[in-house]
Amino acid sequence: MLKRYFPILEWGAQYSRATLSADMLAAVIVTIMLIPQSLAYALLAGLPPVVGLYASILPLVAYAIFGTSRTLAVGPVAVVSLMTASAAGAVAAQGSAEYLQAAITLAALSGVMLAVLGLLRLGFLANLLSHPVIAGFITASGILIATSQLRHVLGIAGGGENWPDMLTSLAQNITTVNWPTLVIGGLAVAFLFWVRKGFAPLLQKTGMSEKTAVMAAKAGPVIAVALTIVAVIVLGLADKGVKLVGAVPQGMPPFSVPSMNLGLISQLWVPALLISIIGFVESVSVAQTLAAKRRQRIAPDQELVGLGAANIAAAFSGGYPVTGGFARSVVNFDAGAQTPAAGAYTAVGIALASLFLTPLLFNLPIATLAATIIVAVLSLVDVKTPVRLWRYSKGDFAAHVATIGMTLLAGVEMGVISGVCVGLLLYLWKASRPHAAIVGRVPETEHFRNVERHKVLTLPHLLSIRIDESLTYLNARWLEEYVLERVAEKPELRHVILMCSAVNAIDATGLESLEAINHRLGDGGIGLHLSEVKGPVMDRLKDTHFLEELNGKVFLSQDSAWSQLASDDGSPAEPKDQYLARGMI
Amino acid sequence: MLKRYFPILEWGAQYSRATLSADMLAAVIVTIMLIPQSLAYALLAGLPPVVGLYASILPLVAYAIFGTSRTLAVGPVAVVSLMTASAAGAVAAQGSAEYLQAAITLAALSGVMLAVLGLLRLGFLANLLSHPVIAGFITASGILIATSQLRHVLGIAGGGENWPDMLTSLAQNITTVNWPTLVIGGLAVAFLFWVRKGFAPLLQKTGMSEKTAVMAAKAGPVIAVALTIVAVIVLGLADKGVKLVGAVPQGMPPFSVPSMNLGLISQLWVPALLISIIGFVESVSVAQTLAAKRRQRIAPDQELVGLGAANIAAAFSGGYPVTGGFARSVVNFDAGAQTPAAGAYTAVGIALASLFLTPLLFNLPIATLAATIIVAVLSLVDVKTPVRLWRYSKGDFAAHVATIGMTLLAGVEMGVISGVCVGLLLYLWKASRPHAAIVGRVPETEHFRNVERHKVLTLPHLLSIRIDESLTYLNARWLEEYVLERVAEKPELRHVILMCSAVNAIDATGLESLEAINHRLGDGGIGLHLSEVKGPVMDRLKDTHFLEELNGKVFLSQDSAWSQLASDDGSPAEPKDQYLARGMI
Incomplete structure (x- = not known):
């Protein structure tokens, strides 16, 4: 019984030396991958980059205690970061203390909701998100996210919560392009695209094994970060209008307390619920896929508890909503992680980075982070699914297109809600006239x-x-x-x-x-x-x-x-x- | 095609002399029954009694043109009147011009919604109301309605939108009971209960056929109205604090125009939708039951159009939301109505009554009308259904009890919405774990x-x-x-x-x-x-x-x-x- 709610008691009892070294190796690789990603997703969420590091420390430890997946890597992810930006942006201005407070409160609300859903065994509610709705949401989010980062690559001002606003804002500011930023950002985008396709084959030619080469290619963003930092210092780009990350506070995550303001909570609970459900669905799909590869099982209701604990931990350590990420979990799995302890070791790695590496990030261009986001999220855009759905099922196609359209035009929350409603109405319509x-x-x-x-x-x-x-x-x-x-x-x-x-x-x-x-x-x-x-x-x-x-x-x-x-x-x-x-x- | 949207073209073409006399007879009987009922339900809706008469004229003609049931009798009904009181009461004070305007606007919104649902063939949405939810809603509405009328029988002030408020208000005012009102009201209640059970057998003993006796007993409320008017005049009860209907405007329904105020519409659209769906479900059940008895068919989507037309007619003739009533439709059917023309003839009967009979109603005690409502709605309270549901299906029982509880505690709208949500959640839960x-x-x-x-x-x-x-x-x-x-x-x-x-x-x-x-x-x-x-x-x-x-x-x-x-x-x-x-x- 206790083991059901604390899966760590299960795998911890059998923890061996061999498992330890496998987990440690995986943790090193994931840490290297996670540092630029955490900084970038915090930027996407409209938060100081260091918040991304904070969200990658205690939440990982909490998930290691309560989660049931052996290989899921928890932390900031793109879609949830976008949803956080949308929800926090509705109650406060980016950069203000209230904005950070809203992000922390979102993590707390989402954590409590996930844990309660898990304890009440209400995981089935996630079924309301059909694959066509999720696929539509992720495609539209990818487009929104990539568009939102374009301004950082162009070095211009801008904003907007939906696609028309973003495009208008880009068009209005396009004349103020900062050319050095565009060169840095453009090169970073090109480099990162090339790394995805061409780096691993190149490494293999040097005699590296395929697996090691693919793994090493995941360090592409780290290389981009290092190269652009060097470029900024050598070419003195700071004086040429290239925006930099600047001073990042050095040290462990601060103790933070979510807001108890009922007015704020009443504004944030709907987005928090949507973040919870989207995060849960993404996370549980990844966890199930990886578990099945090793003939392991996960417990979806306990996964809710694990993700809930991770988000509550985020709320109390200056973070923002987290969930299980696809790319990093696959890396963790491929690097040979055996138990959730790998996540805890990754947390140690990120903690060391936030203690010692942050001064190095002063000269990191924002454009580099934006480039890593753009390259990462464009792979989320899926143009085959609508074609496939149109051929297979017009109803599913309708739900998919409604979700994409509403997400682009009215933002992430309306997008998810519309998709769920269209899907449910079509289901009820069919259910009301059976064969x-x-x-x-x-x-x-x-x-x-x-x-x-x-x-x-x-x-x-x-x-x-x-x-x-x-x-x-x-x-x-x-x-x-x-x-x-x-x-x-x-x-x-x-x-x-x-x-x-x-x-x-x-x-x-x-x-x-x-x-x-x-x-x-x-x-x-x-x-x-x-x-x-x-x-x-x-x-x-x-x-x-x-x-x-x-x-x-x-x-x-x-x-x-x-x-x-x-x-x-x-x-x-x-x-x-x-x-x-x-x-x- | 034209006949589908104008069923009158279908039956009108075959209209014969025999049909005419059958319809006329049914119309006379229904008119006699409808006069006190219309006055009483308008009172229940918080409107001047004459509005009930107005709502029983043009809507009947509109339904005769567009409706597909041969025998459905449309007009004010108890549950919809209560819902009207609740919705209009939320935006204006009873007795004010704004309150009447809100009721008229509700009729218009509900009419448009019904017609649109019908033209889009969205009648399946009514399926969201399961039998346990409808049964729970009707039981709770019966209790609410009977409680709301008690104060008129007691001759005290009071109010309240939900049961606790009503009971509190009754308890607070109980010391101010008007004894002559209580005697008149109490006797009327007792008489009407007796009429339901004992009058028909008594008439049969005088040699009347069973059918005629049952039909004649439906005139009970008319007798109660006549007797109490006489009592008021003879005993001079007007001076003893007995509240009377008073001056009722004589004449045809006025031309009225629903409000186009967007603020008002945004407040009323949810209740209007609920009124539409509840009204449709009630009406279509009655229509189907009666049609099947004669092996006729109704077209549910065209019924939506018919009821929509009736409500739009109500909105433009000083009425309020109407639907097909159970009791009056059965009387119409039993009295031998053959076509919807019977409804149009009833409309003529009510029009004549509002032209010539209204002066006679000056001395009618409000308590008599309240008594007719109480006796009518107590038959709606169904104590067997919860027991049956508990034994047959715990899920259905939960939806039933949730609907009763929420209707009594939080009012009619929250009651219906909760019932639908509980039913849907249980359905989705079951659908998510099939056999x-x-x-x-x-x-x-x-x-x-x-x-x-x-x-x-x-x-x-x-x-x-x-x-x-x-x-x-x-x-x-x-x-x-x-x-x-x-x-x-x-x-x-x-x-x-x-x-x-x-x-x-x-x-x-x-x-x-x-x-x-x-x-x-x-x-x-x-x-x-x-x-x-x-x-x-x-x-x-x-x-x-x-x-x-x-x-x-x-x-x-x-x-x-x-x-x-x-x-x-x-x-x-x-x-x-x-x-x-x-x-x-």
Whole structure:
């Protein structure tokens, strides 16, 4: 029980020397990758770069204690950073103390929400985000993020929360381009794109193994950072208008306290919920993919607790919302991390960096960080998915496009909310008109098939309807209409058989609709029969008065229903009495 | 086509003399019943009594043109009147011109919404109101309405939008009871209760036929109205503090115009939507029940248009939101109405009443109207449903109780919204963890059954999972977890067969989950196979790359899958190549 809530007790008990060295190696590699990334994502979130380092220390330790994935690497990620910027920007100006306070409070709210969802086992709510909605959101976020960073590469002022505003702002300020910044930024972008594709093959030519080469190529951003720092110093670019990171406070993360201001909380809880759910969905997908590769399992509800703890830790150590990142987790996995301890060692690495390396970052151009963001997020933009969705499912395509459109035009929050609403409406619409078929007997067999797809026997006084769905309140009204319309088309009808082989459950509304159909058919002198009712469904029906009131019988098989009712095409009798006499169920 | 939007063209063409006399008779009976009811419900809505008469004239004509039910009687009803009082009371004080304007605007908004929902064929949205939610709402509304009218019977001041407030207000004012009012009101309540039960049998004893007696008993409220007017005049009760209806304007409905004030509309659109949906659900249930009795059909989407037209008519003729009422529709049906023309004739009857009878109503005690409301709505309170729901389905019970509780404590709007949310959350929760079973072969047959319910054969290297639900984004994550957990339990596993006999559809998220399962199983050297895939599902899968990437085969039947894979328990090979060699689908 304790192990369920503290997975560290599970893997910690078996911790060996071999695991230690594997975890340490992975931690070194992830640390090198994480330093420029943390600085860059903090910039994207509109926060001082050092906040990115703070968000990569205690949260990793907290996740190592509570998380269930052996290899997930937690920290600042692009999409959540953008959402943080959007939410904090709505309550305070970037650069103000209130803005930082809002980011810290977002982390706290998100942490509490994640932990509560996990403890209440409400992880299923994340299901409301379908793949098309997530894919649309991530594509649109990638476009938004890349656009938002363009100004840093151009060395101009600007802003905007949505795409039209960002583009307008860029267009207005384009005349004030700072050329040295653009050269540095442009070269960094070009270098980083090349590193992604061409660096690993080059390293391999020097005799490095493929795996090591791919791993070494992940240090590309670190090289870009080092080279541009040197360039700034050598060429004296600080005097030529190139914006630099400047003084970064040296030392361990400060102790911070989230705001208890109810007004602020009421403004931030919706974005915090969205950050939580988006972060959870991203994180759990990565964790599941990696776990499956080693035939391990993660516990999604405990993952909520782990991510919740990480965010609460972020809130109390000057950080901002974090989650499991895709790229860094893959690096952690490939570098051979065996347990969440690798995350804790990474935290030590980042802590050492924030103690000793920060003075070196003084001359780092903002444009370099912007370049690392642009190159990282452009890989998020996925142009194949809309094409694939259009071909596979128009409804999913609609949800995808609605999410992209609303995210670009109205920002991240409206984007996610619209996607969820469109997806849910389409789902409910489909659920409210499930598949059903009029079936007839395949000649000389006991099988019954759809009359529209097969050559089957039917009888004018007997209507067999197969319902391919559980009867719930969403389709109850449809059921009434469907049955009564089919009945209205057949004036000679005496019996209706509902074939329930695919009915897994009948809720109270479904039951009332069956009762209504029974009474209405009874008023018209038509018997209602059920066939192939599943065991658990029948058990529940037996507890009600429905079977007593049924103007007909319940048959074990559709075949026996057909056989017994086929001959009963006589004069309009009272079906109920007739079946009562025969011994109704 | 034209007939679809103007059903009057359909039945009007066949209108005969016999139909005319039947409709006229029904109209006379419904008019007599409707006069006191319209006055009382306007009172309940916090409006001058004459507004109830106005709402029973033009809306009936509009419904006769656009509605599809032959016998639905439209006009003010109790629940919608209460909702009107709640919504209008939130923006203006009862008795003010703004309050009446708000009621008229509600009718207009509700009319437009209904008509738009109908034209867009969005009637399925009404499905979100499950029977337990509607039943809970109606029970709670009955309690609220009866409580709200108690003060009129007691002759005291008071108010309140929810039950605790109403009870507090009653308790505070109870010392100021007006005894003559209480006597009149109490006697009226007692008389009306007796009329419901004892009047028809008494009339039958005088030799009247049962049907006529029941019909005549519906005139009970008219008798109560007449008797109490006489009592007021004879006993001079006006001077003893008994509140009277007073001067009712004589004449036809005035031309009124709904407000175009955007501020007002933004306050009223949510209640208007709720009024529309509740009104539609109530109305369409009544209409369907009555139509089925005569083997007629109604068109729900056109019903939305009909009710929309009725409400727009109400808005332009000084009325307030209307819908199809249960009691009056049954009376109309029983009195032999054949076509919607009966409603138009009723409108003429009410118009004559508002022209000539209103002076007679001067001495009508408010307490009499309150008594007719109390007796009418107490029949709405249903104590059996919660018991039944508790026994049948705990989830439905929860939605029912949440609706009752929230309606009583927080008012009608929050009640409906909470009920819908609780119902939807429970539905989504269930949809996110559908039924699935590990199946094995029933010995010496081709049948496969749940291993937990039947004695069946299984093999250690072969896992057959039957999924009893379509694969959608709501259960995609569950599917991944379910399959991978089952796989993790079986170390010797080489093949997984998903038996898809109950999978009616696979959406894009479901497909991605299948792909993820396929890749993860492939990473572990396990083959994924599908069996009994339905034709339409297979057609769509063929358009994707899924079948090419599948580490296994698609089998027509579970039996052939079992037969072919049962023997393949050899050394860990590469399943994909193996099946490619065998000629994969």
